[in-house]
Amino acid sequence: xxxxxxxxxxxxxxxxxxxxxxxxxxxxxxxxxxxxxxxxxxxxxxxxxxxxxxxxxxxxxxxxxxxxxxxxxxxxxxxxxxxxx
Amino acid sequence: xxxxxxxxxxxxxxxxxxxxxxxxxxxxxxxxxxxxxxxxxxxxxxxxxxxxxxxxxxxxxxxxxxxxxxxxxxxxxxxxxxxxxxxxxxxxxxxxxxxxxxxxxxxxxxxxxxxxxxxxxxxxxxxxxxxxxxxxxxxxxxxxxxxxxxxxxxxxxxxxxxxxxxxxxxxxxxxxxxxxxxxxxxxxxxxxxxxxxxxxxxxxxxxxxxxxxxxxxxxxxxxxxxxxxxxxxxxxxxxxxxxxxxxxxxxxxxxxxxxxxxxxxxxxxxxxxxxxxxxxxxxxxxxxxxxxxxxxxxxxxxxxxxxxxxxxxxxxxxxxxxxxxxxxxxxxxxxxxxxxxxxxxxxxxxxxxxxxxxxxxxxxxxxxxxxxxxxxxxxxxxxxxxxxxxxxxxxxxxxxxxxxxxxxxxxxxxxxxxxxxxxxxxxxxxxxxxxxxxxxxxxxxxxxxxxxxxxxxxxxxxxxxxxxxxxxxxxxxxxxxxxxxxxxxxxxxxxxxxxxxxxxxxxxxxxxxxxxxxxxxxxxxxxxxxxxxxxxxxxxxxxxxxxxxxxxxxxxxxxxxxxxxxxxxxxxxxxxxxxxxxxxxxxxxxxxxxxxxxxxxxxxxxxxxxxxxxxxxxxxxxxxxxxxxxxxxxxxxxxxx
Numbered sequence: 133x134x135x136x137x138x139x140x141x142x143x144x145x146x147x148x149x150x151x152x153x154x155x156x157x158x159x160x161x162x163x164x165x166x167x168x169x170x171x172x173x174x175x176x177x178x179x180x181x182x183x184x185x186x187x188x189x190x191x192x193x194x195x196x197x198x199x200x201x202x203x204x205x206x207x208x209x210x211x212x213x214x215x216x217x
Numbered sequence: 218x219x220x221x222x223x224x225x226x227x228x229x230x231x232x233x234x235x236x237x238x239x240x241x242x243x244x245x246x247x248x249x250x251x252x253x254x255x256x257x258x259x260x261x262x263x264x265x266x267x268x269x270x271x272x273x274x275x276x277x278x279x280x281x282x283x284x285x286x287x288x289x290x291x292x293x294x295x296x297x298x299x300x301x302x303x304x305x306x307x308x309x310x311x312x313x314x315x316x317x318x319x320x321x322x323x324x325x326x327x328x329x330x331x332x333x334x335x336x337x338x339x340x341x342x343x344x345x346x347x348x349x350x351x352x353x354x355x356x357x358x359x360x361x362x363x364x365x366x367x368x369x370x371x372x373x374x375x376x377x378x379x380x381x382x383x384x385x386x387x388x389x390x391x392x393x394x395x396x397x398x399x400x401x402x403x404x405x406x407x408x409x410x411x412x413x414x415x416x417x418x419x420x421x422x423x424x425x426x427x428x429x430x431x432x433x434x435x436x437x438x439x440x441x442x443x444x445x446x447x448x449x450x451x452x453x454x455x456x457x458x459x460x461x462x463x464x465x466x467x468x469x470x471x472x473x474x475x476x477x478x479x480x481x482x483x484x485x486x487x488x489x490x491x492x493x494x495x496x497x498x499x500x501x502x503x504x505x506x507x508x509x510x511x512x513x514x515x516x517x518x519x520x521x522x523x524x525x526x527x528x529x530x531x532x533x534x535x536x537x538x539x540x541x542x543x544x545x546x547x548x549x550x551x552x553x554x555x556x557x558x559x560x561x562x563x564x565x566x567x568x569x570x571x572x573x574x575x576x577x578x579x580x581x582x583x584x585x586x587x588x589x590x591x592x593x594x595x596x597x598x599x600x601x602x603x604x605x606x607x608x609x610x611x612x613x614x615x616x617x618x619x620x621x622x623x624x625x626x627x628x629x630x631x632x633x634x635x636x637x638x639x640x641x642x643x644x645x646x647x648x649x650x651x652x653x654x655x656x657x658x659x660x661x662x663x664x665x666x667x668x669x670x671x672x673x674x675x676x677x678x679x680x681x682x683x684x685x686x687x688x689x690x691x692x693x694x695x696x697x698x699x700x701x702x703x704x705x706x707x708x709x710x711x712x713x714x715x716x717x718x719x720x721x722x723x724x725x726x727x728x729x730x731x732x733x734x735x736x737x738x739x740x741x742x743x744x745x746x747x748x749x750x751x752x753x754x755x756x757x758x759x760x761x762x763x764x765x766x767x768x769x770x771x772x773x774x775x776x777x778x779x780x781x782x783x784x785x786x787x788x789x790x791x792x793x794x795x796x797x798x799x800x801x802x803x804x805x806x807x808x809x810x811x812x813x814x815x816x817x818x819x820x821x822x823x824x825x826x827x828x829x830x831x832x833x834x835x836x837x838x839x840x841x842x843x844x845x846x847x848x849x850x851x852x853x854x855x856x857x858x
Contacts, residue, residue, distance in 0.1 A: 133272030133283060147787045149731035156736075164283075166274055173274050179737060179832050180769040180779060184760040184800075198272045198283050200392045 133198040134206035138213045145188040150217055155179050157212045163199030165209060176209075220269045220288060226295035228267030229282060234258025236300035244293040249282040256280075285392075330390050331447055332536035335382045336635040338375045339543070344643050345372035346548060346632040376544050380405050380439050380446045387447045393454025397477055401449055404482050405490065410438035432487055441544035443537045444497040445490045452489060453481040497541075504538045508551060513622035516555050520621020520659075521614045523559035524599060539634035550631040551624075554645065554655055557593075557637040558620025559613075561656050562663035564590025564638075566613035567598040569667035570606065576673060593638040608670040616663025620655045627651040711776050713855035714806060715848040716753045717827055719745040722845060724828060729784045732828040737779065739840035740830035741854060745782075750811040751850045752804040753778055753829065761810075762787075765794035768810050769832070776857050777833040782813050784824045793817035807851050831857055 142150050146167070158165040158176035165176035169191060174181035176195075187193060195213065197206040230236060233253060240252040253259055259280060264273045269292065272283040284292050296302070349372055353359045375382065384402030388395040411424055416437050427434045439445055460473040508515040526535075535552060542550040564587040571583035579602070586597035603610035629648040636644060638656075645652040715721065720743065727733045727742045756772040766786040769779045782794070793814040798804060815825050831840045837857050844854045 144785065144787055148737065148781065149729075152731060152736040168274065180760050180777065183767070184762060184769075186763045196272060196274060 133196055134202050135194055135196040136210055137192055137194050139192045140187055140189055140217050142217050143189050147183055151179055151183045153216055161205040161208045163197050163202045163205035166196040168194040168196060222291040223295045225267055225269040225292050226299055229264055230300050232260045232263040236302055239300060239302045242296060242302045244289045249284060249289055249293055251280045253280050328537055331383060331387045334386045338382055339633055340635045342372055342375035350632060350646050377440060379544055380442060383443060383446045384450050387450035388454055391451050391454035393450060393457050397474055398450050398453060400478055401453055401481055405439040405446060410436050413438050413440040429487060434487055439490060441541060442494060442497060443540055445493040448493050449481060449485040449489050453477055456480060501538060501541050513625040516621035516625025517618045519555050520558045521618035523556060523617055524563055524614050527595060527599060543634050548632045550634050553631040553634055553637060554624035554629040554652060555621040557641050558624055558655050558659040559617030560590055560593060560595045560637050561659040562616025562620060563595050563598045563603055563613035565616055565660040565663035566609040566667035567602040569664045570602055570609050570671050573668055573671050574673050591638045592640060593636055606671060609667040612667035612670060613663045615666050616659040619662045620659030623658055624655045711774050711857040712853050713753050713776060713778055715850050715852045715854045716750050716780050716829060717743045717745045718747045718850050719743045720846060721848045721854055727826055727828055738830040738832040738834040740828060741842045742826050742828045744826050748813045748815045749809060750780055752806055752808045752810055754806050756804060758798050758800055758802045758804055761796055761798060761800045765791045765796050776831060779830045779832050780827060782827045783818050784826060786818060786823050789821060
């Protein structure tokens with residue numbers, strides 16, 4: 133499993149639009165992606181669960197990637213977070 | 218060298234507070250999924266250090282421990298054995314259905330998964346082969362032309378090098394490096410080895426041998442073989458992953474590939490290859506014995522039972538049988554014409570239903586399903602129509618049996634595999650008339666039996682219940698377009714009712730790019746005339762957001778709907794919203810979920826327009842808006858199917 137941490141800079145946090153984009157990116161990367169914040173976590177492929185984390189601007193999240201091509205998937209996800217969130 | 222599954226299971230058990238703390242256990246493709254009574258007894262960090270564990274986290278109420286495909290099921294078995302926990306609840310069992318099948322079915326599924334990606338290569342080769350064959354029959358002098366010669370080379374390439382394609386595909390399936398796998402594939406058909414096809418014509422004494430580890434190994438290649446290649450790559454992938462984990466990083470780059478190729482290569486040549494070559498021969502001799510039973514009996518049997526094997530998810534294995542037949546010289550796929558008979562039979566049976574039924578819904582489903590069966594995609598016809606009403610399924614099998622028998626008697630040989638039905642003409646150019654007769658006869662028999670036996674009223678009642686349990690886990694195959702199968706199997710329209718009084722508008726008119734583009738799913742939006750949100754159907758509140766400005770509800774039949782009150786209203790942090798429900802609560806259609814203060818939201822500078830979105834839209838074929846304009850809560854506004 134690969135993981136990285138990231139502080140959200142998007143003003144609305146991981147909500148409607150950013151959440152939708154994240155779900156698409158997570159689905160495209162081919163691995164399992166889990167977002168963890170504090171003691172809560174959710175699959176980045178489940179829009180509702182993801183939005184339910186209520187992640188706001190300035191929150192630090194841990195992104196965990198596991199699966200068959202986790203190395204490339206992790207790199208893709210890290211790039212996505214930096215560019216979009 | 219491989220993981221000690223029992224030790225891994227014990228390691229997990231020790232760090233979750235013992236068996237008594239486990240409410241239920243199940244597993245999916247990669248993870249052990251445990252429902253824990255007391256989470257405070259779980260030591261996640263310690264679990265992550267257990268050998269074999271690739272990660273551990275909590276999600277949707279489960280402790281999920283990642284072991285990876287092929288490992289998790291073995292750890293799960295040990296876990297059940299040592300903990301005494303009951304395996305899987307009904308719910309989780311459903312989720313893990315694919316993995317819980319017995320090893321035989323899993324092996325067949327694996328074969329299918331390896332073959333599906335390489336079908337385009339086989340089709341290209343096979344079509345060239347078929348077209349060249351047909352043309353040179355018509356114009357014999359063609360065989361002397363350079364063009365013929367050049368294209369003939371292309372036609373043969375993929376088939377004679379099949380082990381390399383299989384190795385690459387298998388590596389992708391098992392998580393190994395495809396390039397290393399290609400190397401193993403090259404080794405297995407290296408030009409210095411005696412070509413497998415030449416062996417039969419040689420004197421055994423003339424075949425050169427190696428003497429290694431006290432064994433005498435014939436220096437023969439593996440042209441046209443499948444199972445030895447897949448097993449070799451399975452071993453290679455496992456070894457490679459193990460090495461990646463245990464070799465220090467600075468050495469990994471050169472030690473891992475070197476050791477992986479060396480060890481896999483030697484084992485393949487000495488043990489894996491020779492042993493599995495024999496196993497494969499048995500399977501093929503078995504299949505061949507059945508299909509070549511005299512007087513067309515073989516074709517009759519296989520033609521009849523073929524559709525049953527599709528239902529059981531068994532048909533993945535046929536790829537291998539056909540690949541073997543095709544890689545003979547000249548290619549002689551006698552399986553495909555029988556499969557065509559069976560597929561056309563199912564299509565014709567569904568078509569008869571389409572013509573006879575008075576039920577518009579059945580008609581509109583059966584006709585396209587039957588057409589796609591003639592093109593080789595049978596799942597919509599089988600699962601969507603024939604199995605539901607049973608008699609058409611048997612009628613289809615009868616058509617398949619008669620057609621299969623004819624195909625066998627005619628001795629039709631196809632030059633490729635991966636295509637059946639009408640397109641099959643392209644790979645049966647030497648037998649086009651016989652092939653046409655087989656299809657016509659299968660069609661007529663199946664259509665007639667189905668038309669006579671099918672009756673609307675007797676079956677309409679029982680219809681929706683049957684098929685859900687009968688769809689095998691292997692439904693995502695080359696023959697399956699997933700969505701038609703789903704639509705066919707579960708064609709019931711599901712309804713979403715307006716959650717709010719107001720004016721319904723298409724999503725595209727919402728002044729927000731996310732909702733207007735339907736990036737989160739399809740649906741509509743309602744401009745509220747009253748600040749109340751009611752449940753859009755009977756279901757469960759999946760999630761009430763902390764900020765109370767949005768609520769997600771899942772219907773009892775699986776439709777997930779997000780009701781997002783206002784645009785950008787997440788910024789209000791709950792001000793102006795009152796919740797009347799909670800996450801996890803069961804709700805009835807029309808039950809009050811939320812109240813919101815429209816004036817307050819507007820004063821704060823936000824719109825109150827409320828998107829109502831089916832967030833799992835991509836699981837359905839169609840999400841249709843059925844009403845816009847003025848709506849009352851409870852009016853039907855969306856249908857999902």
